[in-house]
Amino acid sequence: MVKIFGVIGHPVAHSLSPVMHNAVFRSLKIDANYFSFDVGKNELQDGIKGAKALKFSGLNVTIPHKISVMKYLDIIDESAKIVNAVNTIKFDNKKTIGYNTDGIGAIKAIKKRTEIEGKKIFIFGAGGAARSIIFSALFNNAEISVYNRTEEKVDVINDEVMKKLNKRIKKVDLNNLMSELENCEIIINATSVGMFPDVNESIIDEKFMPEGKIVMDIVYNPIETKFLKYAKKKNCITIDGVDMLVYQGAESLKIWLDIEIKDDIIKIMKDAVIKELKK
Ligand code: ATR
Numbered sequence: 001m002v003k004i005f006g007v008i009g010h011p012v013a014h015s016l017s018p019v020m021h022n023a024v025f026r027s028l029k030i031d032a033n034y035f036s037f038d039v040g041k042n043e044l045q046d047g048i049k050g051a052k053a054l055k056f057s058g059l060n061v062t063i064p065h066k067i068s069v070m071k072y073l074d075i076i077d078e079s080a081k082i083v084n085a086v087n088t089i090k091f092d093n094k095k096t097i098g099y100n101t102d103g104i105g106a107i108k109a110i111k112k113r114t115e116i117e118g119k120k121i122f123i124f125g126a127g128g129a130a131r132s133i134i135f136s137a138l139f140n141n142a143e144i145s146v147y148n149r150t151e152e153k154v155d156v157i158n159d160e161v162m163k164k165l166n167k168r169i170k171k172v173d174l175n176n177l178m179s180e181l182e183n184c185e186i187i188i189n190a191t192s193v194g195m196f197p198d199v200n201e202s203i204i205d206e207k208f209m210p211e212g213k214i215v216m217d218i219v220y221n222p223i224e225t226k227f228l229k230y231a232k233k234k235n236c237i238t239i240d241g242v243d244m245l246v247y248q249g250a251e252s253l254k255i256w257l258d259i260e261i262k263d264d265i266i267k268i269m270k271d272a273v274i275k276e277l278k279k
């Protein structure tokens with residue numbers, strides 16, 4: 001029987017997940033289809049119930065449901081419990097299990113370029129994506145500094161990091177932003193700043209971008225954000241958001257299909273996403 005997968009979110013029309021996952025299904029000759037489902041906040045519980053009743057195989061969850069969906073699931077995997085957000089649901093023998101693959105997706109994208117262990121990582125943002133990256137990077141024994149526009153959110157994450165991992169993250173404010181950026185080895189924009197249509201925005205001005213770092217953006221539309229353009233000008237190695245998108249998707253596929261996702265499949269996913277973005 002054909003397996004049904006999808007992404008639920010609001011808005012979700014521009015999601016690249018259908019193109020990316022369907023490319024894998026076609027290439028591996030898996031009898032499956034992946035759709036996007038625009039589900040509002042008030043319809044979320046019915047949406048999950050309906051997907052379960054219709055024997056869906058798996059769902060991705062995106063903005064704004066990553067946290068609120070947790071209360072409608074039967075089991076929360078450790079990967080999601082620790083971050084407090086779900087981006088992947090597996091429907092398994094009538095049970096719904098929530099996972100989080102965002103953090104591991106980001107870590108894999110970075111590890112393609114450099115080791116993480118012992119590195120100093122600077123993260124802009126304290127939302128869902130930033131949280132996932134912070135926890136995964138701490139698991140990989142990185143040192144983390146965080147700046148967020150709403151500074152209190154960094155304190156909240158720090159409390160959770162203390163409780164759950166007995167570690168600390170460094171909260172950065174505007175006074176020590178420059179010196180912290182200079183001090184770190186990897187810089188990540190984990191905010192939505194610079195995303196289409198606001199393509200002329202960057203979380204920092206060009207003059208604040210230090211020389212010679214590894215710089216990553218979680219924004220994938222456009223592929224080369226203003227932030228990454230500044231980084232290139234300053235001789236930094238850049239990692240675009242497409243890699244994280246592809247790797248988190250590959251981790252979801254692994255959970256749903258119980259298969260190893262090899263490099264040739266990663267390439268198929270990446271090509272499908274880039275082709276769509278260039279349209
Ligand atoms: P996601 O799940 O994608 O991380 P989110 O939880 O809404 O989405 O988080 C968005 C992040 O981008 C937050 O860190 C947010 O900063 P605030 O916590 O201060 O809201 C950040 N962000 C969004 N727009 C921003 C802007 N114009 N300037 C600075 N930070 C911004």
